[in-house]
Each structure stands twice: as C-alpha cells, then as structure tokens.
Amino acid sequence: MKKIFNIIFILSLFAFYACEEADKFAGVDPEDAGIINKVDLRTILSRRNDVTLFLRAVDKAGIGNTLTATDSVTLFVPNDVAFQAFIEAAGFQVLDDVPAEVLSNILRYHIISGNRLAASLNSGRINTLQGSSLLITRSGNNVFVNGESRVITSNLRATNGVAHIVNLVLNIPQGNLLEVIENDPDFSTLKAAIELAGIEELFTGTSSYTIFAPTNAAFAALGIDLSTLDTETLIEILAFHVLNNDLTSVQLPTTGNLTSILGNETDDNRQLLRVAEGRVNGAAIVKPNIIATNGVIHKVSSVILKGRTIIESLGPGFNPYGANDAVSLDLFGNIVAGSGYTRFDSVVNRSTVYIQLFSPVYDDFPNNEAAINYIESRTFQGTVRIPTLANGTKITSINGSSYYVVTDASGRRYVNGTASNAFQNQATVANPMYDGVVYLFNSLAFNPLPAKNMLEVISEIDEYSLFAAAVVAAGKESVLSGGNRTLFIVNNAAFTEYTGISDPEVLAGLSAAGKEFLAEVIDRHVVENVYFSRHVASFIPTLKNRLNEDVFFATVSNELVIVLDPKRPASAVVGLNTVDILAANGVIHEISDVMEFPE
Numbered sequence: 001m002k003k004i005f006n007i008i009f010i011l012s013l014f015a016f017y018a019c020e021e022a023d024k025f026a027g028v029d030p031e032d033a034g035i036i037n038k039v040d041l042r043t044i045l046s047r048r049n050d051v052t053l054f055l056r057a058v059d060k061a062g063i064g065n066t067l068t069a070t071d072s073v074t075l076f077v078p079n080d081v082a083f084q085a086f087i088e089a090a091g092f093q094v095l096d097d098v099p100a101e102v103l104s105n106i107l108r109y110h111i112i113s114g115n116r117l118a119a120s121l122n123s124g125r126i127n128t129l130q131g132s133s134l135l136i137t138r139s140g141n142n143v144f145v146n147g148e149s150r151v152i153t154s155n156l157r158a159t160n161g162v163a164h165i166v167n168l169v170l171n172i173p174q175g176n177l178l179e180v181i182e183n184d185p186d187f188s189t190l191k192a193a194i195e196l197a198g199i200e201e202l203f204t205g206t207s208s209y210t211i212f213a214p215t216n217a218a219f220a221a222l223g224i225d226l227s228t229l230d231t232e233t234l235i236e237i238l239a240f241h242v243l244n245n246d247l248t249s250v251q252l253p254t255t256g257n258l259t260s261i262l263g264n265e266t267d268d269n270r271q272l273l274r275v276a277e278g279r280v281n282g283a284a285i286v287k288p289n290i291i292a293t294n295g296v297i298h299k300v301s302s303v304i305l306k307g308r309t310i311i312e313s314l315g316p317g318f319n320p321y322g323a324n325d326a327v328s329l330d331l332f333g334n335i336v337a338g339s340g341y342t343r344f345d346s347v348v349n350r351s352t353v354y355i356q357l358f359s360p361v362y363d364d365f366p367n368n369e370a371a372i373n374y375i376e377s378r379t380f381q382g383t384v385r386i387p388t389l390a391n392g393t394k395i396t397s398i399n400g401s402s403y404y405v406v407t408d409a410s411g412r413r414y415v416n417g418t419a420s421n422a423f424q425n426q427a428t429v430a431n432p433m434y435d436g437v438v439y440l441f442n443s444l445a446f447n448p449l450p451a452k453n454m455l456e457v458i459s460e461i462d463e464y465s466l467f468a469a470a471v472v473a474a475g476k477e478s479v480l481s482g483g484n485r486t487l488f489i490v491n492n493a494a495f496t497e498y499t500g501i502s503d504p505e506v507l508a509g510l511s512a513a514g515k516e517f518l519a520e521v522i523d524r525h526v527v528e529n530v531y532f533s534r535h536v537a538s539f540i541p542t543l544k545n546r547l548n549e550d551v552f553f554a555t556v557s558n559e560l561v562i563v564l565d566p567k568r569p570a571s572a573v574v575g576l577n578t579v580d581i582l583a584a585n586g587v588i589h590e591i592s593d594v595m596e597f598p599e
Contacts, residue, residue: 061104086169118154147248147289177203249288305434338362401448409538417532455480469504474519533579
C-alpha cells in the first residue's frame, strides 16, 4: 500500500511541475517559442514541413553553420513551392542538379545581419551577406522583398536571429541600372539613347532611380530615329521615364501621378506621369521589379510621352474642356485624315496648331491641295504662343501664311485685328501635347495676311491711285514694300484737296523739290511697327512717324481721331474712315485728311 502511495505521490509531483511548466508558456506567441526554448534557426525551421528544400540547399551550399552560429541573422526563407519554381526556372529538375556555388550565392542573398523583426523592416535597401542589397517595400500590412517576394509568415524567432517565410526566391541584382540595361538585349535601343544623350553617369552612381524602360519594339513603334534628335530633346524624352527614388510595383498608386526627374507639379503638370490600371501614361508594365544595385527597372510596352500627341488629340475621345472643343478637334482631324496629311505622324515634328471652333471638314475643300493648304496655314514650326506675344508680332506658318498679333486694353489677343476669343481674357485655349501645342481659337476669322505688300495693295485700289503714284514719284517704294509698318492713307479726293493735284502723271513730272515734299508727306503718314485700330483705340498711344513727329490719338465724341494740334484737340483732328486694311507687311488705315502738324 505504501508503495502505491509513493507512486501516486510521484505522479502528482510530476503533474504539478508539468502544470507549472505549462503555466510558464501560457499566453506565449508560438513565434517566440524558439527563444524561450533556447533553440537556433535550424531547429525552428526543421520543425516546419514547408521549407525542406531551403534547409537541404543550405547544407549543400556549405553554409549551414549560419543557421546555428551565435551571431544573429535574419533569414528570408523561400517556401518549398517557391524554391522548386526557382530550380526549374534555372533550368534544373531537382535540387541536387544545382551547383553548390550557385546555391551559396543565391542563399547568402537571402540573409542579412542582425535580428530584424517584421515591424523593423522599413522600406529601403538592406545589405545582404552576398554583398548586394535587397529592397524592402511595405504595402499596408504586407512586407515585400524586391517588390514581388512577399513575407507570408513573419517573425520565427530563435536564439540567433529571426526567419521570415517568403513566397518567391529573390533575384540577385545584376549590376547598376546601366549594367542591367546593357545586359538585356531587349533594351539595346534604350542603351543607345542613353549613350547618345550622354547621361550614362546618371545611372551608374549611388543615387537610386526608378526607370520605366521602353523595349526595342516600343521605340520602333514610335518611329523615332534617335540619331535625328538633338541632345536636349533626347534627354527630355529619357528623363520623363525616370523617378528620383526606388519604387517597386507594389508602391505604384492605383491611380494618380508620379513626378519624373524632368520636373515637378509646380513647374509643369506635363512632367507628371499618370498611373492607372497598371499603366503609366498608357504604357503597360510588361515586366516589373527588375532590381539593380541603385534602382528599379520596370519594362514598359511603349515610349512614355509627356502627354497626348497632336495626332491623338485630333481623333475621337479627346474632350479637353467641353463638347464644342471636342467637336472642333474632330472636324480638324477629319481634314487631316481625309487629305492624308502626315506631318503629325512623327513626334519629331514639333508643331503649334491653331484650330478654329467648328472648322470645316475635308469634303468642304475642292481637292487635297486645298485641304493641306488650310492645315498648314494654321500650323507653325515649334512653339508659337499667340496668347503671350506682344502687339505687332508677326508669325508665319509652315506654308508661309503670315499673321499679326494684336492686343487690346484687356490683354486679349487678336489675329490680324479681327479674330478674337471669348474665353475670358485669353485669345485661345491651349492643350499641351507631347509634340507641341494645340490651340482652340474661338473665331472663324483666323485668316492669313494677303500675299501682297502695302504698295501692291493700295496700287490696286482706285481710290488710292494718287497716293500710290506719289509713293513712286517720291522714291518711297521700299517704305511700303518692306518692313512691318502702319500706313495712314488718304483717298484721291483728300489728296487732291491737300496738293491740288488730280493727275498721277503730274506727280511723276514734279521737280526735285516737289518730290522731296511728297517724300515728307509719305514719311509723315508711316509709322514703324504694326498698329491695328483695336490696339490704338485701347491704348490711345502716341506714335512716332518716320519724321519722328508725335502722332496723337484721342477719342472725340466717341470717335477715334488723330489730334493734329494738342492745343485744339476738339477741332484740329483727322478722322479714321476705314481701318485695318491688311497687307503682307503691315496694316493700312484710311484717314479723312492729310496730316499736317503745326510748327
């Protein structure tokens, strides 16, 4: 009986201590069991059935002591599914086929020094035992390594470190950004572009960048011959593909903007990359997260442009400000498509296009030549911003059509004194494009200057035959046939009243003194630079004629007049009969009387 009692007592003590030991571990996170039980990383991992390939690989690579050493390390452990996928992707069937040195290199890339729990794995780069860095990114509660390998089980703690199970084997960076690009045959055009631009050093330094890298096919589809681009243009194209930090695919916003190194939002919103549905400015990311030692490369399907191209804006679906704008762009696009016009097909041809609201369509023109002439009369080489040009500026389209810019008191711009815009104080609405700018001009009067100069224009108008003859007699033809000037002309009746001459032949036979007098009259009526009536009426300027005399303007009884004698501004005046007669080199205003200023 005593023996039975002793056995029961011993069992009770055992149960007591067992319960005490159980109480000791009550509430302890299983992830901490390795520390409490004082076991190393190998022991912790060997208790799992999903990382057997990793443990076998560690032993074959000859680095198994890393898992049992006293120095703390952090492991990113690919599970068996991930490791088998890596083996097959490397061209092998089973783990035993993989050379030990290959395993050693790849496994050491999965190990970092120190004890790094998941909470301390902040976004950024961490050096590995292999020598290259890996890139940690966080998205919500998830931790990613090199953008794609996700931590699926974290914080397996041991006495000599911590292990995190990941779902993909990490790829070791194959050099800096430039080296990665050079080693990928799909980037040979991009490599050539970087060399032509002379920016190789940008991608070989210690600063980190993200590159949206177009493939060779992407450059080919754009139709760009890199050798034809100037360095500035080429750098601009390339810079728009680069971000000034490491950014893996999990960090890309679902929708929103990214700032390229070309600029920032406060400089010019065309320097922002638009991200939506896995695309950047419409370019699909076909292979994300190619990690380099100093950045990340995302392979994209097309060259990323700063905005729509001109030809894209002329097609359906582009509605910049309202239905009227969309219709007007479509109508102009109909002319371009119908005529087979090709200038806008290449982004190398940077252009500024002025499109009238509700422009005609292709069928309104008698032939292709007329349609193309219409297009080219409203298309300018490079950047021509009418809304910013000074009064009197002359602009010429790619087919030689010319226009003068006119400003009024409100700052509104007009073309040739007649075409205006109703959009507040702006003469146009601008739509920046990658290869230029498309302006919508709210007028049907965007018509070029005539081809004839002022002398040719007045010579063909009967009412100005005497003044035209006087110009020739005085030897002043060059004044009215060249330059950019303003002419105040009188009709035959006013000329005869002032000179007493009504026969052009008399003018031709005048003496030298008479011709000198005519020359003075002509110069008194010519002003350097171009002043349309709208500008004069708004600003009421004092202009200098070719004799350096002041030509005063004023409004008398609501009429714009030229004041001959400031001492008698209400009576000594000359009225304006007909204004804004266009010529290739200026503008003509018919006035009521010959100007003669008092001494």
